[in-house]
Amino acid sequence: MKWWWVLGFYLGMQPALHAMDEATFDAFKQQGLDQLVLRFSDIAPLLHQHQQNPLFEFTELGHSVLGTPIYQIKLGRGDTRVLAWTQMHGDEPTATAAIFDLLKFIADDAQGMWRESWMEHLTLYIIPMVNPDGAEIYSRVNAQGIDINRDALALQSPEGRILMDAAKRIEPHYAFNLHDQNRFLAAGNSGNPATISLLAPAFNEARDINDSRRRAMQLIAYVRPMIEQEIPGHLGRYDDTFSVRSFGDTFSSFGISTVLVEAGGHRNDDHRQVARRLNFLMYLKWLNAIASGSYRQADLAEHDAIPFNQRSMKDVLIENVRLTLNEQPALLDLAFDLNWEVSRSARIDDIGDLSVFGAYHRFDAAGLDFQPGRAYRVTEPLELTLPHYLDLLRGGYTHFVGDKELLRNRTALPVLLNPGRQLPTEALRRHQSPTFLLRNDDAVQYAVINGQVIELVQGRVLYRYGS
Template structure:
């Protein structure tokens, strides 16, 4: 009899999972119908989402309330939809430079506002009330920085509640007595799934609520939801899911909200190949979060085994943007074999709407346990110093008229100018600009330096590395977003 009952339970569980899987595929395939196209870049600000909030404030399906203000006086808005007794609370951009899930939230709100998926939406909205606080740190978003104007990390302010943003988050959580919470963040693109070359495109954590890392029903339910979401992502980003270390952090909001009785799911959006603005990761957030909301509404998560949670690989941080393997490097008359790990570091323009690159060598030596989004086996190549073009030019137009591929093939990585315009922050060309009196330093590779050099084979330059970007000179393509300026 027990075996029969177990078979019945498993059968219902499989039916529930199958229904959710079908919905997931439909959500992924129809995503472009709901994507909020007005916020397609990472550097979004409070003013960018205000028209969207106003749109929902005038829509009778939604309830919109100002629940607090930031230190800088910007509104903190809560948008709610549904009539169910189970409260699901999503908050995003606690860190101002982590906007991927904020974009996905507005995609989800567009989904609820559509006439599609009627049966599924009725199941969600009849059983749940979904609340979203899309931008908790608007002052940080304005400057595209992690911390708020007080200079603190809001996610370490759950005990003292020093900042108004922290007080608002605590007050909203308490007033809702939320059953489920989605704590939405971005993580570094340099995280990988442990012992693999694959980026941790999405990482999860069911935060611990005490030092012993006990698992009660509240935390267990969060683990079940994470297992469910991981299964979804394996279809679209196989092997690209990580799991954070669950050491208890008594100051953190996620740990405390778990302790306060809300099943809390931390979601961190990491890296995805050739997805600089994280739009594919945004789509994965939309698909997996909506699917999770549906399984909460249907309660199909209840039969999921939490044992699967520990099988998700832990987060590691062993990815570079560019990894060069085994290059020959001459130093002080001796030959050495060296690996290079290079990251293409973003630097914001003053208005914090877009960025340029000032790349760095992060590490060098034996990097055999590290990985790269782009990898070059340079064991047949010798590293050569970049030289300055012999002619001094007067204007940017003159520089722009040069044949850059020819220059790179000749080993020129610098162009000297009589005067570099003062309002030009970086070189708009795939080559560095240097001032009339600038002396190129003696060539030496070390962490912290800008990676600019050539790779030569049999006396011929075949690759250039300019500002950390690899150029294959055997092809026509030169993809270097910008060079540097040295005066």
């Protein structure tokens, strides 16, 4: 008996649905989608594969500006209609991966017990990757430069028109608007990233609560206990200021119970696989609960207890750095912004008392002094070995200048060559490269190279990009 059958049986028997742990999820999730960037070419083979499955009814709804097809996948045969769409912002792919996990889960459910528990009550319409042109170049907007989620009224983008036409044709009772959010959002003042944020968008400026909006709030209330059990303190809520141009708010004004789901950051999870798993688990719970109506028992207090998002996360926080400011001794915290995977860049983002911020990576520099680094000029071929590099760092060099063909980095440590940003001198400033040294009275102890902290005794990086 295959494990997923056991799981499917279990889910079918357990409408309350207990959460699936990470190892179980990893074993069965759709392979090949654990990426920062998801393009149409990543999902095209999966679309093709699922298109062969009689459970899934495919319709080509139209094309993006640059001619990529946008599909609708229809499942189930019930009277209650649910519409979900992903990646209308091209650089927000997490829910696309989670939707393919759901499709795989349904396709693999050989006995069909779980899916049959809701398919006779529900018809689910999924539009994956509404903005394939943006996805192709990791851009929020479409190929016309339009933010599709601000085009719900004007409908000047073909992608926005496809989504609106779908909603008008389907007349869904429920809508799930699936996005990714900024990694700097924290769940309230927890100091934790908001790995999942939810919102039942307002349908008017007064932010009234009518029956359809209340249902959306109850759907949120219904999944909160599961999320808090899985990732305690990492669930946030969006501000419900009415956004007249957005699809979620517009659909809400049509009387569709609409839930906005935002996948966010998590520590040691740059590719948002935690948010992906939670998305998947929410989809399972919502399908069951909408089919059975059980979510209507959910207490709105569960919704109201979710803290609002706060923009209070930093990528890296270096605390208690000693330095001299205006000839006076000073103690400062430094925050860095890392955009390593996208632009291979890092910068100093904030300076001062940063004790109120949460961080993905935190390093206490108590007892250490800031020392600006020097440039090492490369004029002849240089094979950089670990002992040699550590000697240079301890000797006060933090970066190299010269012909990049001459330098061979034979270490696993980051090397900064011909930096594009200004480096800190005696003065630290925002937007400089986070590249400098930390020393005690005896010697340089740590080198900070393009935002990464290297401990100089063993020569190891304290945290890595992508970790």
